[in-house]
Amino acid sequence: MSEKNNKNQELLKLIHKYLDSNNVLALKSCLSKVHPSEIADVLESSTESERRQLWSHINSSIEGDVLSNCNAVVRNSLLQHMEPSRVASATNHLELDDVADILQDLPHELADEILLSMDEQNRSRLGAVLNYSADTAGGLMNVDAVTVRSDVDVDVVLRYMRQTKHIPENFDQLFVVDRGDVFLGALSLSTLVLASSDAKISDIMDVNHPAIFADTPAHEVAILFEQRDLVSSPVIDESGRLIGRIMIDDVVDVIRQEGDHSLMLSAGLDEEHDIFAPVLVSTRQRSLWLAVNLATAFAAAWVIGLFEGTIEQLVALAVLMPIVASMGGIAGNQTLTIVLRGLALGNVGDANAKTVVRKEVAVGLANGCIWSIVVAFVAGFWFEDAGLGAVIGFAMVLNLLTAGLAGAAIPLLLQKINVDPALAGGVVLTTVTDIVGFVAFLGLATMFLV
Structure with a gap:
């Protein structure tokens, strides 16, 4: 655990101790000695009821600084219990881009009330920032240039x-x-x-x-x-x-x-996900992605079901199937991670996409050949069946080759159709490598071993 995490946990324990014992003087003394960003960390590490209790003891002079350091979910939960005039007063000393970040995450009605509570000069200057989306240079800027x-x-x-x-x-x-x-x-x-x-x-x-x-x-x-x-x-x-x-x-x-x-x-969650949100809220947020993964799992299970007769005749196939799928998934995710990073940094795009795909396919083929020999030898020795070893080895080559192709091509295709590759890339890739791996392994076994 890092030094920052240790410090945060020690501060969290101390503050919770003062809250539990209702030692208001000690709590306020403690809060006066720490930076607003550290108070924001404590708020994010506490339950909703603890946040409200702690927020009532924070000095009004640093409320704006604490809010600007909180994530959007925690910040909005606190702002909902504050009067617009109090929010305007708390944020009047903040840089305009920080105030804009706070207002852009709020419901329009509440944001408008806060804007109307500001003086005309600040409202006008803030309007220059709010005219731009939060994820653009205009949304990030301050207007106080010299x-x-x-x-x-x-x-x-x-x-x-x-x-x-x-x-x-x-x-x-x-x-x-x-x-x-x-x-x-x-x-x-x-x-x-x-x-x-x-x-x-x-x-x-x-x-x-x-x-x-x-x-x-x-x-x-x-x-x-x-x-x-x-x-x-x-x-x-x-x-x-x-x-x-x-x-x-x-x-x-x-x-x-x-x-x-x-x-x-990559887990189907929002980056502002609140780890201490109520159970029902967290359950609802995670259910959709679980449903998507369940659908892909059923697709892979359906493919396996097509070869039910083959598996009944040769039980060793059921033992070895996870190896083929796992190796393909890992190889594909390696490629996917590299390509996602390249897309994020602008190193991968239309100009060199074909080169990247060709290279990753070659890597997949090379790794497939190397590890197929290892897997074929181990499987053949384990089950005393050289034919079984050859089948799983060839299936491994096909799946790692597919993993390299899919891991490079899927994020590029998703970006083309304006779907975030970081969101959908992993689940699509896993589905492809699982299905191809099972079809290759069980299909070859049906052809040559049964």
């Missing part, structure tokens, strides 16, 4: 910055724009401080700094930050006008969400 003109001197900019009343949090660079707010370049603080006081901004700005269009998908923003080693980047609209900035902390959130998304979808 801008300068290209025709002014360094000394003018430095004096302006000393006199300004508000510098955005995590401020690391200025953005150079023209009179129409069209983005021209970026100027890092280090360059500004080291430059001669009479130097023109146009002479020292970075005209090659990448700007991100507001409708760029969030995962593409994350890839750009990783490729260019960016700490922040300007966001522009379709006409090139600067409308905000994205910081690295926003991108870290995207990376984590993408990881959670792939992991949870």
Whole structure:
């Protein structure tokens, strides 16, 4: 267990101890010493009744910070018990992208009430972010970028910055724009401080700094930050006008969400799934995926039933069937994982899809040949039947070859028809490898052994 997990569990035990003993003073003292993100972890690790009890003792000055660090399910359960004016007050010091994240996950009626509770300036600035989907650059951005003109001197900019009343949090660079707010370049603080006081901004700005269009998908923003080693980047609209900035902390959130998304979808769950949700809620959320898997299991069982007579005559087939299916499933999932990662990073697409499929088919064939020899020898020695060993060995080659082809082709095809490969890829692949494995093994046995 990691040090972070240990710390979270120790804090959780301590807080639950204070809650159980109703030691309010000790509880408030404890909460005042920990970061809002750690309080959010505790809330996510508690039952719904414990969350409500703990939330009532959290200092109102950090409520917004705690909410911004909670996942959507936990956050919404807390917001439902708060007055809109209280939510507006709790979030008025947060960065606009964090407030937007909170509001976008709420029912429209409640979100509208909270917006109406805000002052006009904050409501207008927040509206600029809410105009964009949460999973785009526009949904990630903050609108508090610091801008300068290209025709002014360094000394003018430095004096302006000393006199300004508000510098955005995590401020690391200025953005150079023209009179129409069209983005021209970026100027890092280090360059500004080291430059001669009479130097023109146009002479020292970075005209090659990448700007991100507001409708760029969030995962593409994350890839750009990783490729260019960016700490922040300007966001522009379709006409090139600067409308905000994205910081690295926003991108870290995207990376984590993408990881959670792939992991949870592979089990048919939402990435915001609440592990401490009521039993009936969790049961309902998981039932659909169980039903889908049951249907595919019946399909595989139906295939086996077609060879019922063969299995009755040669019981060893029933013993060895899981080996063929298991090896195909593992090989296919290896390929599926690699291709899903390539799709997520943009390394796999239309330009090289055929190359990837051919390579994975070759890998499947090579592994099939290698492991078929091992399996054939073990099965033949175990049941003292060389013919049985040859049949399972050949079936292994066919199934691993199919696993390589299916593991590469299925996610590519699913993406073509706009179905998330992370959601459906695993269950489709398992069905294919199970059915092909059973048909190959039992079919060959019917032809040559019975």
